[in-house]
Amino acid sequence: MKKRTWQAIGALCVASWFSAAASAAPQIDAIVQKLKDTHTITMGYRETIEPTSFLNSQHQPDGYAVDMCKQIIADAQKELKLPEIKIKYVPINIQNRQALVANGTVDIACGGAVHTFARARQVDFSPVSYVSANQLLVLKDSGIKSIDDLNGKVVAVPTAGNTEPILNQLIAEKKLNIKVLHVDTHAAALIDIVSHRADAYFCDNSAFLHLIKSAQDPKALAVVGPEYGYAPQAFMVPKNNPTFMWIVNHSMAQMFESGQAEKIFNKWFGPYNLKISPRLRAAWETYSYPE
Structure with a gap:
């Protein structure tokens, strides 16, 4: 009886060792x-x-x-x-x-x-x-120089991006009345600005490079205001x-x-x-x- 007990314990130890070795083996990603x-x-x-x-x-x-x-x-x-x-x-x-x-x-x-x-x-x-950081893309003749100039205006932001929370925080801090317009692409935001459906595009400023270059009149656009956030x-x-x-x-x-x-x-x-x-x-x- 005692012999069988020690055999069982030995078998359990061996099984445990193999299990531990297997779990310790490097797993391939x-x-x-x-x-x-x-x-x-x-x-x-x-x-x-x-x-x-x-x-x-x-x-x-x-x-x-x-x-x-x-x-x-x-x-x-x-x-x-x-x-x-x-x-x-x-x-x-x-x-x-x-x-x-x-x-x-x-x-x-x-x-x-x-x-x-x-x-x-x-x-x-x-x-x-x-x-990068978040800034405003506007029409030069809009008179907009910073976030403070957006009270009562429409601001486009990317759908599901990380810029809207920053804009909402600025709106709350500065007590601004801003209508937020969601856009699915940067190109759509450019169209909204040029057609005056939006007064500004608040977004990662690295996205502005190609937008300005691809615009029908690049000189009509400007990147304004301080940089917000660290992106x-x-x-x-x-x-x-x-x-x-x-x-x-x-x-x-x-x-x-x-x-x-x-x-x-x-x-x-x-x-x-x-x-x-x-x-x-x-x-x-x-x-x-x-x-």
């Missing part, structure tokens, strides 16, 4: 497993956010964020020792991008979403790729993919340290006479960890 099985990654991109992420004249995804993500994918191929990684492009917008990343439809969203604590509940974020943009990745996130973080850190990130920035933002801001430079230096 869903994205890494997908890359190994299919040699394919799904990249989400924006269609109209030039120069960050857009469809070029050949109807191919292009831009600052797309170039950065292509380098991340090249580094993933090297790190995982794969013969190739094919990119499957999926268009995303401000309304669906987070859901498509959270449910695994998109492996990496390269549209420059602002990293917020609320969004980080559902998705993970890369290091900061770009830093650190980054690339979204589905949660629970630590190995792939390490590759993303490492790749971007190498871009920051080597000067490649600055070259990509100058390629896309140089034509707009923009230079790397102190905030962006500081963010890059923060993520430039030593090997």
Whole structure:
């Protein structure tokens, strides 16, 4: 009886050891497993956010964020020792991008979403790729110079964006009477301003670059008022993919340290006479960890 008892205890210990060993074994990320099985990654991109992420004249995804993500994918191929990684492009917008990343439809969203604590509940974020803030886009002859001039006027904001809470806070603080108009695209906001359906567009100022350039009369538009908020943009990745996130973080850190990130920035933002801001430079230096 005693012998059988010790045998049972021994069997239980062995089973427990194997169970613990199995649980301690490194788990392969869903994205890494997908890359190994299919040699394919799904990249989400924006269609109209030039120069960050857009469809070029050949109807191919292009831009600052797309170039950065292509380098991340090249580094993933090297790190995982794969013969190739094919990119499957999926268009995303401000309304669906987070859901498509959270449910695994998109492996990496390269549209420059602002990293917020609320969004980080559902998705993970890369290091900061770009830093912007919220400002006003108006017609020059509107007489609008700041938020204080918007009392009794209509202000467009992106649907489901992070700018409306900031506007609502300003409205409450300054006791302004402002009608908020939701728009699904930046192009729609431009149409609303030019047609006088809206008096201003309150949004991430990085979106204004292409809007002004693409307007029928660019000189009629102006970006006014102080910058509100701190909008650190980054690339979204589905949660629970630590190995792939390490590759993303490492790749971007190498871009920051080597000067490649600055070259990509100058390629896309140089034509707009923009230079790397102190905030962006500081963010890059923060993520430039030593090997």
